[in-house]
Amino acid sequence: MLALKPNCECCDRDLPADSAEAFICTFECTYCAACATGRLTGVCPACQGNLVQRPIRPAAALARFPGQTERAPIKAACQAK
Numbered sequence: 001m002l003a004l005k006p007n008c009e010c011c012d013r014d015l016p017a018d019s020a021e022a023f024i025c026t027f028e029c030t031y032c033a034a035c036a037t038g039r040l041t042g043v044c045p046a047c048q049g050n051l052v053q054r055p056i057r058p059a060a061a062l063a064r065f066p067g068q069t070e071r072a073p074i075k076a077a078c079q080a081k
Contacts, residue, residue, distance in 0.1 A: 004057060004067030008032035010039065010078040017067030022054040030054065030072060045077035 004017040005028065013032040015022040023036035025044035036042065036051045044051055057065065 001065060002054070002057070003028055004054070005030040005072045006068060007071045008035055009072050009075045010035040010045075012071070012074060017062055018056055018059070020053070020056060023051040024054045025049040025051055029075065031078075035078075040078070046075055 002024075004022075005015070006017075007013060007015055008022075008031050009029055010031055011034070013021075013034075015030060015032060021033045023031045023033060025047055026049050027044070027047050029044050029046050031040060031044075031051060040051065042051050043049070057067070
Protein backbone atom coordinates (compact mmCIF):
# COMPACT_ATOMS: atom_id res chain seq x y z
CA MET A 1 0.00 0.00 0.00
CA LEU A 2 1.31 3.46 -0.89
CA ALA A 3 2.48 5.58 2.04
CA LEU A 4 0.96 8.79 0.57
CA LYS A 5 3.67 11.04 2.01
CA PRO A 6 2.27 14.45 3.03
CA ASN A 7 4.87 16.75 1.46
CA CYS A 8 7.12 17.44 -1.51
CA GLU A 9 10.65 16.22 -0.86
CA CYS A 10 12.08 19.19 -2.77
CA CYS A 11 10.13 22.27 -1.66
CA ASP A 12 8.19 20.88 1.35
CA ARG A 13 4.81 21.85 -0.17
CA ASP A 14 1.83 20.14 1.47
CA LEU A 15 0.51 17.19 -0.56
CA PRO A 16 -2.59 15.77 1.12
CA ALA A 17 -3.48 12.15 0.39
CA ASP A 18 -6.21 13.28 -2.02
CA SER A 19 -3.96 15.69 -3.95
CA ALA A 20 -3.79 15.39 -7.72
CA GLU A 21 -0.55 17.45 -7.56
CA ALA A 22 1.61 14.62 -6.12
CA PHE A 23 4.15 12.70 -8.20
CA ILE A 24 6.14 9.62 -7.10
CA CYS A 25 8.90 7.31 -8.29
CA THR A 26 8.99 3.53 -7.73
CA PHE A 27 10.54 4.08 -4.28
CA GLU A 28 7.72 6.51 -3.38
CA CYS A 29 9.91 9.59 -3.29
CA THR A 30 7.22 12.26 -3.43
CA TYR A 31 7.25 15.61 -5.23
CA CYS A 32 4.74 18.29 -6.12
CA ALA A 33 3.78 18.78 -9.76
CA ALA A 34 5.80 22.00 -10.02
CA CYS A 35 9.04 20.34 -8.83
CA ALA A 36 8.42 17.05 -10.67
CA THR A 37 7.79 18.62 -14.06
CA GLY A 38 9.92 21.74 -13.63
CA ARG A 39 13.19 21.54 -11.76
CA LEU A 40 13.35 17.71 -11.84
CA THR A 41 12.18 17.32 -15.46
CA GLY A 42 10.31 14.11 -14.63
CA VAL A 43 13.31 12.29 -13.11
CA CYS A 44 13.72 11.42 -9.41
CA PRO A 45 16.99 12.95 -8.13
CA ALA A 46 17.48 10.06 -5.70
CA CYS A 47 17.02 6.99 -7.93
CA GLN A 48 16.98 8.48 -11.44
CA GLY A 49 13.63 6.76 -12.09
CA ASN A 50 10.70 8.45 -13.80
CA LEU A 51 8.10 10.39 -11.86
CA VAL A 52 4.41 9.66 -12.37
CA GLN A 53 1.25 11.13 -10.91
CA ARG A 54 0.43 9.49 -7.58
CA PRO A 55 -2.93 7.70 -7.53
CA ILE A 56 -5.62 9.19 -5.33
CA ARG A 57 -6.98 6.93 -2.61
CA PRO A 58 -10.80 7.21 -2.53
CA ALA A 59 -12.29 9.00 0.49
CA ALA A 60 -13.87 5.82 1.89
CA ALA A 61 -10.51 4.04 1.79
CA LEU A 62 -8.71 7.07 3.28
CA ALA A 63 -10.94 6.85 6.34
CA ARG A 64 -9.74 3.30 6.91
CA PHE A 65 -6.22 3.62 5.51
CA PRO A 66 -5.06 7.25 5.96
CA GLY A 67 -1.92 8.61 4.38
CA GLN A 68 1.34 9.01 6.26
CA THR A 69 1.42 11.99 8.65
CA GLU A 70 5.19 12.19 9.28
CA ARG A 71 6.72 14.64 6.83
CA ALA A 72 9.41 13.31 4.53
CA PRO A 73 12.80 15.05 4.79
CA ILE A 74 14.02 17.22 1.95
CA LYS A 75 16.31 15.16 -0.29
CA ALA A 76 19.94 16.29 -0.37
CA ALA A 77 20.06 15.37 -4.06
CA CYS A 78 17.18 17.75 -4.72
CA GLN A 79 18.84 20.61 -2.84
CA ALA A 80 21.87 20.30 -5.11
CA LYS A 81 19.75 20.96 -8.23
